[in-house]
Every structure is written in C-alpha cells, then in structure tokens.
Amino acid sequence: MKKTEKEKMLAGELYDAGDKELITRWHLAKKLMKEYYAADTSNRALLDSILDELLGSRGENVWITAPFYVDYGENIHLGNNVEINMNCVFLDCNKITIGDNSGIGPNTQIYAVTHPVMPSERLTMSEDGSFSFWKSYTAPVTIGSNVWIGGNSTILPGMSIGDNTTIGAGSLVTKSIPANCLAYGNPCKIVREIPPAVP
Template structure:
C-alpha cells in the first residue's frame, strides 16, 4: 500500500493532512522563516539554509527573500537560477527549472491542484501535476505557471501571464491565458 507521500509524488489523490507530509511542510516552513529573516550580508548563512531547503539545486542558485515553497525537496534546479522577491513554488509534484533561468518578482509556480468534481474536492483530497521550465527561460514578474505545464528552452513569458498550457522553445508568450506572440531569433 502506498503512503500519502508516494501518492502525492505519483500525481494521485492524496491526503495533504497526513502526518509525514505535515511534518515535512513544518520543516520547510521553519527553514523558510530562517531564510526570509536573514540579513542581506549573511551570504554563507543563506547558502546553508538554501542547501537544506532545496537539496537538488545546482551551483549559483539565488533566492531573493522573501521566498516560499511547500517542500523544497521536490524542486530540481539548474545552475545560476534566479528567483526575485516574493516567489512562490507549490512543489507538491516535481518542479524542474533549467540552468540560467530568471524568475521575476511574485512569480508563482503551482503543481498542486484539486479535483473538478465537487464531491471529490469536499473529501479534502488533492493531487498534483509536475512542472518543467527549460534552460535560459525568463519568466516576467507576477506570472503564474499552472499545474502540468512545460516551458521550452530560451522562451520568455511576459509579466502577468497565466500559463495554462505548454509553451514551446524559443518563443515570446504572454497573456491570460498565455499564448505564443512570436518566435524569437537565435540572437535575441
């Protein structure tokens, strides 16, 4: 029989109030409190906290506090990724972010979702869909990335966009819902 955590990571309906998951989120909240309270000149302390918070991050991850996430352990982050102020990552499922990707202030990445059927939703169970953001992507401020979305390498997502469907590589996409505006030249 699967644990609630195994169900969560498999994208199946799971109970978010499960003790193991609640304990994991509490650990994360305490690390986030530490991170968000660090002074700007305490780089070594921030680095230590980030290593504990997001163990699957590569070199050069920059999180500009405040930053928020559900678990941190379900994030896989490439090299030299930048999160500007006030980003939120609901990493109930895996969130993969490629190297050199830039996320503007207030970007929100949501893998968590709920059943459309009101009876299932009333049960308190939820599920998740993984998100993948490629390399060299720029996500403008206040964009929202919805569950199950992939964004291709080198793409740019306009500020305030709501990304509800996959975005291919090498495009500028914007709007609500987000759609491809134009293809980018290789030199752009």
Template sequence: MTMTEKQKMLAGELYTSDDPELAADAARARDWMARFNAAPAASADETYALLVEGLGHVGAGVTVRSPFHCDYGYNVHLEDGVFLNYGCVVLDVMPVRIGAGTQVGPGVQMVTADHPREASVRAQMLEFGLPIVIGRNVWIGGGAIILPGVTIGNDAIIGAGSVVTRDIPVATTVAGNPARRLVSRVIQKPRTV
C-alpha cells in the same frame, strides 16, 4: 502494499494533504523558510548553505531573494545560475525543475498542486499534483503564474502577469491570460549620447 499519502503525492495520485507525515514535512519547510526569509543580509555562502539545506537541488551560482515560499522544498530543483526574484511562491507537491540560467521575476507563482474537478471527490479533501519543468535560459516576467503540468522550453519568454496554462515551445514568447504566443520583436538597447 498500501502507499502512504506522501508516496501517493509524489506519484501524482490523489492524496490527503493533512496526513501526519506530510504535515511534518510542511512544518520543517515552514521552519526553514522562516530562517531563510529572516536572513536577507546573510553572506552569499550562508544563503547558499540555507538553500542547499531546504531545497531538493541547488546548482552553482543560484540566487533566491527572500521572501520565498514553498510547500515542502524537497521538490524544488534549481540548476546553475537560476535567479528567483522577491516573493516567488512554489507549491511543490510535485517536482519543479528550473533549468540553468533561467531568470524569474518578482511575485511569480509556480503551482503543481491541483484538485479534482468532481465536487464529490473534492469534498473528500483530496488533491493531486502535476510537475512543472522550465528549460534553460527562460525569462519569466513578474507576477506570472505557471499552472500544474506545464513545460516551458529553453529560451522562452513569459510576459509579466501571464497565466501559463499549457506547454510553451522552445524560444517562444507568450503573454496574457491565458498566455498566448506573441510575435517577438527585437528591442534595441538605448544609445548613449
């Protein structure tokens, strides 16, 4: 049995993104994003209802500040208490799973879409994707980029502006391009006078 382009995409195989079924899915996502991004003054209940409508899974207490952008929405899974700040972009040709209590700074990009390395295959307008998994209680600083296939362990910290090209272990702090492990230091809260 021949797979549809959408089935190929969801299986992580090479697919053509201009397929009519995927184009219709992307158009639905664009319509949803237009409504979501045009409603920054909506009540918490209205915002939650919009998130549930447009995304694959939305846990309790999730906050997503607009503008927010994605390819399809149905591959975005946010567990309880996830916070996405302004301007996040999630290219969700494959699942993006974000664990409970994770905080994501402004302008963060999570990119599951990838392209063949061979020029002749790339010229055929084929692409593929790899999932992204982000654990619980992770803090991702503003402007970070998470590349296809990355898993970030629970309690990790990703420095602002980092480009995460490989898996990050539990409770590890990384920063830079490419992101590298930092020795974590405790920063004391300022004392009141």
C-alpha cells in the same frame, strides 16, 4: 505493497495532505523559510546552507530573494545561475524543475498541485469532525534553460516551458510553451519566435 501518501502525491494520484510524513516536512519548510527571510542577505554561506536543506537540489550561483514561499521545498530542483525574485510561491507537491541561466520575476506563482473541480470529490470530513484537508492531486512543472518568466505570472500544474523562451509579465500559463519563443497573456499564447541563446 501499499503506497505512502507521499508516493501517491508524487505519482499524481489523489492523496491526503494531512499525512504525518507530509505535514512534518511542511512544518520544516516553513521553519527554513523563516530562517532564510531573517538571514543577513550578505551572508551567502548561511543563505546557501539554508537552501541546501530546503531545496531538493540546486546548482551553482543560485540567488533567491526573500520572501520565498514553498509547500515542501524538497521537490524543487534548480540549475546553475538561477535567479528567483521576491514574493514567489512554489507549490511543490510535485517536482518543479528550472534549468540553467533562468530567471523568475517577482510575485510569480508556480503550482504543481490542484484539487478536483467537483465538491463531492474535493471535500472530505474526518471521522471526529475536525478539520480535514481538501483532496489534492499533482503534476510536475518543468522550466528549461535560458528562460525568463516575467513578474506576476502564474504557471499551472503539468506545464512545461522550453529552453530560451520568455514569458511576459502577468501571464497565465495554461498550456505548455515550446522553446525559442516569446509568449504572454491570459491565457498565455505564443507571440513570435526568438533566436536561441548563443552557447
């Protein structure tokens, strides 16, 4: 049976981002982001209802400060007590999972999608010469529990960050980082171990 473009996307295969199903969800996500940004920040019931429609899943006590930017939203899964500060960008063309008690600093960007390096593989032309999206492929990003990602950090596709780890501000995470450590830099490297969180 032939895979849909969404199934290809979530499987990490090259896919067509201009597919009707994907574009329809993309537009819905943009509508919901706009509603979230415009909502009264003291109206938790309204904010939570928008997040329930935008996100794939969320735990209790999730706080996201607008503006918050996503591709689809439905591939984002957040645990309990997650805080995401303003101006974060989550390109959730594959799963982005964040565990309990984790925080994401402002201006952080999490990419679960990328493009082929070779222009011949990346670029396509539509039959009628109209605009055509670049070819893309994806890999999930997993962030554990009790993690703090400092502001202005960038996390690339396929990365995982272990429980209890802190990523310093301005880091570029190009390799997965294990649990129980402090890491920072461009590229992000382990600086020292830190003790795990008290249960």
